[in-house]
Amino acid sequence: MKVLVPVKRVLDYNVKARVKPDQSGVDLSNVKMSMNPFDEIAVEEAVRMQEKSVATETIAVSIGPAKAQETIRTALAMGVDRGVHVTTDEDLEPLAVAKILKAVAEAEGAELILMGKQAIDNDYGATGGMLSAMLGWPIGQYANTIETKEGALTVKREIDGGLQTVELRLPAVVTTDLRLNEPRYASLPNIMKAKRKPIEAKTPADYGVDTAPRLTVVKVTEPKTREAGVKVEDAAALVDKLKNEAGVI
Amino acid sequence: MAVLVIAEHDNASLKDATAKTVTAAAKVGGDIDVLVAGKGASAAAESAGKIDGVRAVIHVDHDLLEYQMPEAMEATVVALMDGYDAVLSPDGKTHQAYMPRVAARLDTQQISSVTGIEGDTFERPIYAGNAVAYVKSGDPKKVVTVRTTAFAPAGEGGSASVKSESADIGDTGSAFVSEELSKSDRPELTGAKIVVSGGRGMGSGENFSLLEGIADKLGAAMGASRAAVDAGYVPNDWQVGQTGKAVAPELYLAVGISGAIQHLAGMKDSKVIAAINKDEEAPIFSVADYGLVADLFKALPELEAELAKVGY
Numbered sequence: 201m202k203v204l205v206p207v208k209r210v211l212d213y214n215v216k217a218r219v220k221p222d223q224s225g226v227d228l229s230n231v232k233m234s235m236n237p238f239d240e241i242a243v244e245e246a247v248r249m250q251e252k253s254v255a256t257e258t259i260a261v262s263i264g265p266a267k268a269q270e271t272i273r274t275a276l277a278m279g280v281d282r283g284v285h286v287t288t289d290e291d292l293e294p295l296a297v298a299k300i301l302k303a304v305a306e307a308e309g310a311e312l313i314l315m316g317k318q319a320i321d322n323d324y325g326a327t328g329g330m331l332s333a334m335l336g337w338p339i340g341q342y343a344n345t346i347e348t349k350e351g352a353l354t355v356k357r358e359i360d361g362g363l364q365t366v367e368l369r370l371p372a373v374v375t376t377d378l379r380l381n382e383p384r385y386a387s388l389p390n391i392m393k394a395k396r397k398p399i400e401a402k403t404p405a406d407y408g409v410d411t412a413p414r415l416t417v418v419k420v421t422e423p424k425t426r427e428a429g430v431k432v433e434d435a436a437a438l439v440d441k442l443k444n445e446a447g448v449i
Numbered sequence: 450m451a452v453l454v455i456a457e458h459d460n461a462s463l464k465d466a467t468a469k470t471v472t473a474a475a476k477v478g479g480d481i482d483v484l485v486a487g488k489g490a491s492a493a494a495e496s497a498g499k500i501d502g503v504r505a506v507i508h509v510d511h512d513l514l515e516y517q518m519p520e521a522m523e524a525t526v527v528a529l530m531d532g533y534d535a536v537l538s539p540d541g542k543t544h545q546a547y548m549p550r551v552a553a554r555l556d557t558q559q560i561s562s563v564t565g566i567e568g569d570t571f572e573r574p575i576y577a578g579n580a581v582a583y584v585k586s587g588d589p590k591k592v593v594t595v596r597t598t599a600f601a602p603a604g605e606g607g608s609a610s611v612k613s614e615s616a617d618i619g620d621t622g623s624a625f626v627s628e629e630l631s632k633s634d635r636p637e638l639t640g641a642k643i644v645v646s647g648g649r650g651m652g653s654g655e656n657f658s659l660l661e662g663i664a665d666k667l668g669a670a671m672g673a674s675r676a677a678v679d680a681g682y683v684p685n686d687w688q689v690g691q692t693g694k695a696v697a698p699e700l701y702l703a704v705g706i707s708g709a710i711q712h713l714a715g716m717k718d719s720k721v722i723a724a725i726n727k728d729e730e731a732p733i734f735s736v737a738d739y740g741l742v743a744d745l746f747k748a749l750p751e752l753e754a755e756l757a758k759v760g761y
Binding site: 422 | 678
């Protein structure tokens with residue numbers, strides 16, 4: 201089974217986003233960028249499938265600027281076989297990303313697409329769902345556990361009220377949630393080895409995808425800030441404040 | 450102009466998130482119809498007709514809609530969209546799982562988790578709520594998920610008729626196997642007036658009983674930080690934050706939670722925040738209205754006793 205893993209280069213999850221003074225977006229100059237954490241979980245799952253000989257080949261694909269190649273290298277260092285880099289300097293919307301990924305999946309003959317449930321920058325949580333519908337494949341959203349069997353997957357999903365298990369016929373898309381696995385750190389020899397693994401260079405035009413944005417960003421602002429309140433002495437004082445000052449109990 | 454609102458329900462009853470999404474739909478403007486897609490959900494459909502401002506309720510009953518699986522929901526919603534200019538759903542996981550499929554079929558860029566609608570401009574948090582984007586959509590049909598904590602529920606008093614429609618759901622390629630739902634007599638996390646949340650500082654799952662006593666006294670829902678869920682102290686569906694649930698109760702009590710960006714993203718719109726943490730430098734105190742710097746193992750029994758003194 202060929203497994204495709206889309207990976208996105210995003211602002212590192214430990215770095216606080218800062219809005220540009222002209223309100224045109226978030227300032228990404230001179231800040232640490234990393235692989236989207238949910239995509240890292242997807243890469244780990246794909247590599248584990250390969251180690252268990254369930255996956256015959258693993259391919260990481262990233263759509264983004266020249267530096268997105270570093271994100272692909274990270275995936276290769278974790279154990280993915282090869283990469284596809286679709287270069288663009290535009291900040292593409294999930295709809296355009298899903299269209300490109302559909303074309304890549306078809307060109308590669310992927311049978312399973314493992315991807316993050318959302319990217320932590322734009323927080324749309326839409327690409328996986330869109331991609332699955334475009335391909336006409338079933339989807340297992342928010343995977344907590346994945347078991348493979350002949351021609352199908354059993355996915356335990358994180359849902360609002362607990363956990364739900366579904367069976368999906370392959371080919372399929374699965375999006376990863378936090379508890380699926382703990383991604384490995386790439387070892388130095390594997391980082392060196394990753395430098396020799398192939399990355400194919402592509403552009404959105406190679407796939408004939410119209411990437412024009414559908415949404416117009418009017419502005420991006422700082423959120424309303426909350427002022428720090430007061431410190432109370434003890435539990436009795438806390439109850440007094442909540443009851444008599446705030447009136448919430 | 451007509452807007453379709455997708456109801457949140459568990460087949461037995463309609464959830465509050467539906468009336469909140471109707472409020473958001475009213476800001477989009479036009480006639481509002483509510484879709485109740487499920488199995489044996491006619492009571493929920495009747496309730497949806499009572500929401501103020503609803504023109505009609507469309508009730509689709511189908512075996513494959515019992516668990517509102519993404520593939521079946523996609524087929525059901527897309528088939529109705531000829532008659533609508535926009536479709537809105539709450540942004541819970543059930544809906545987030547299928548709405549992008551609807552958007553793709555309509556060749557539309559989804560607008561996710563909106564917290565405000567002003568004319569044709571949608572407001573939505575990005576970067577875990579560290580920035581707020583205001584966007585306009587050029588798509589002829591809009592697909593929107595709504596952060597329901599940001600909208601008040603529409604009132605009751607409507608008398609919309611319920612019309613049944615059938616769904617043509619083909620081979621979906623997916624099948625429901627089983628469900629493990631957390632059983633609780635407490636209110637639901639996203640709709641509760643008071644939320645009591647614990648973090649890594651709780652130290653173990655057993656220690657959450659210290660919080661549960663307080664939650665039960667206050668009639669509160671239980672929540673947790675990602676750290677507490679990752680450590681296996683409590684179930685995943687208790688998680689509050691960027692990738693968990695967004696809550697905005699009257700009172701959010703955070704205990705043993707340091708206040709990572711990702712956690713604050715899910716609770717900083719609460720009306721009042723109270724925090725108990727032994728580290729006075731913890732970031733949670735920078736958003737808390739009331740902070741108690743104390744060892745939680747000492748403070749929680751005291752808090753429970755103090756609540757008892759004032760009648761809880």
